[in-house]
Amino acid sequence: MPFRRLQGIRRFPALFMLCLLCGAAGAQAAASLPSVESFFAYPTLVNAQLSPDGRYVAMLVPAKDGYVRLGVMDVATRAPKVIASFDAADISQFHWVNSDRLVFDAGDRTIGLGEQTQAGGLYAINRDGTDFRQLVLRDLQQQSSSVRSVLPWYTFFYSTIRNSDDIYVGQVDPGGIGKVKPIHLLRLNTRTGRSAIVDRPGLTTRWLMDWQGEPRVATTLDGDMESVFYLDPEQKSWRKLIEFNTFTGHGFVPYFLGPDGSLYVSSRQGTDKTSLYRYDLVKNSVDPQPLVSLQGYDFSGAIVSNDKKFLGVRFETDAEDTKWFDPEMQAMQQAVNDLLPSTVNRITVAGHAQTPYVLVRSYSDVQPAAYFLYDGKEKKLTALGNSMPQINPQQMSGKDMVHYKARDGLEIPAYLTMPNGAGKKNLPMVVLVHGGPYVRDGAWNWNREVQFLASRGYVVLEPEFRGSTGFGWKHFRAGWKQWGLAMQDDVADGARWAIAQGIADPKRICIAGASYGGYATLMGLIRDPDLYRCGFEWVGVTDINLMYNVSWSDISSEYLKYGMPVLVGDQQKDAAQLKATSPLENAARIKQPLLLAYGGSDKRVPIIHGSKFRDAVKATNPDVEWIEYPEEGHGWHLQKNNVDFWSRVEKFLGREIGKPASTSTSAD
Structure with missing residues (x-):
């Protein structure tokens, strides 16, 4: 289902409530070029949730020039x-x-990963601000408390229980890194602090709760084998439903337990695309016909329900949408869409509503998330607030999904963002490669990095190269062991498609990305020096062998042993390929201008990836800029570092591809 080409972009007013809670909502964007700071500012409205009875809405809002607070509104x-x-x-x-x-x-929000000395803790409070209680410690050095009912810092919220003061929390043993560990589930009373551990069937990595909020399904991992267990309410014992290889197998993912006890799962069932099915717990089999099947996409989304029934399914194609099985909800969705025709409008319902209100989260490619209350009786919207009120949608740039053919004929989806008001032909372009790589880049929404680049006049192409998930098994499977090879060709073929369409100036294309996208940036400069004039990458992998050999990475030993040899490459059997596709081994081939940035506290791609590559490439390339943020991890958490990094990117791109090639002072 393609997304609507939305018209009449609406600028949402800031909620008066936010003025009460946090001061002025934020300055209106000026008609001039939006500042770097405006894109990378912290949200003004961080989150909003309806209470189960629908009588209150809770929100996270920052004090003016201060910390984020929790507010509740009737x-x-x-x-x-x-x-x-x-x-x-x-x-x-x-x-x-x-x-x-x-x-x-x-x-x-002002402390980077490397400077953190406290965990999140966990606290409970009544909606009127009374009966405050600490449930979980924050100090990373403190394993226990003198107060018996306060749990250790490695405890975290997991799920709620219907009509109860109890919740479920998870615990993951903190010792060591690089090993998949079980999630211990505990039932915790938020008033007394008393807790009790739940029996688990093995090394449990995921729990699924039933309609009442009780644990009913557990997913376990043993080496490379994943199993799904069901806790039979009659027998009160775990029974195995399925076992399969977690990296290459064809099992299913438990999604939802309905009010009648039905289990819903996502599975391929011998087809190319994943769909949503009902699992028959009596026959121990997946029903033959899917409940939700999407043309051209794997199913990914969420079930929408209240305490009475299964209302609908939220899913993603090229944009988010909702299939309502309830006619009243479908009519409400249409009414909201008529009032907000320019956005995706996600409706959240109360569990046991005592009011006619639902919560609406509204967003688009040019509009950051805004929150509304919709009165289903009066058919009226009330604005709660905009997460980024300083962003003017009229200054943002539209994003569309496109498709192009790779050189071997495989169809590659991609998102294309054209700069607002910059024309449609012969523009400078940034090819932005997503990380993972076995993930999907995301659906149609407002993306601060993409919009910042587009605001500076650059076309942004985001390819969903082979190996990306969400587009079927064939598309995913085609990426196995193709780092630096066919996956890289898909990215280059996207750039050449944009040139052939007359969109991109062939002399002004830069490749960029983070993590795997950083790896692809470096390999793009190596493999296609005629195509990319420059590159910038952050927290990028620079050598696959380093992923195996660096012992202080948080990549699990299970993935290194069972997943990487199949998906990326075997260190012994594929040694020649890993060397040929190593940016570190081929650093001398990069002659184009390059910007590198790494976090000194990164555990996913430790900084040795960056420092070793920096030293190697600088030996033969004088045009290399190095940035290090010692306190950052795998990506930039701090606003000041985001502003610094993207300001440097702006200068870098302006120098290298910001001017037509005929007037540029840089060499080709």
């Missing part, structure tokens, strides 16, 4: 109240336990 009176805040920390996440109580954890 949907009828619109009276807001800050119920929780810290003197020296942000509230990071929250969840309604029931309609009278919430839990939340802490963090600090």
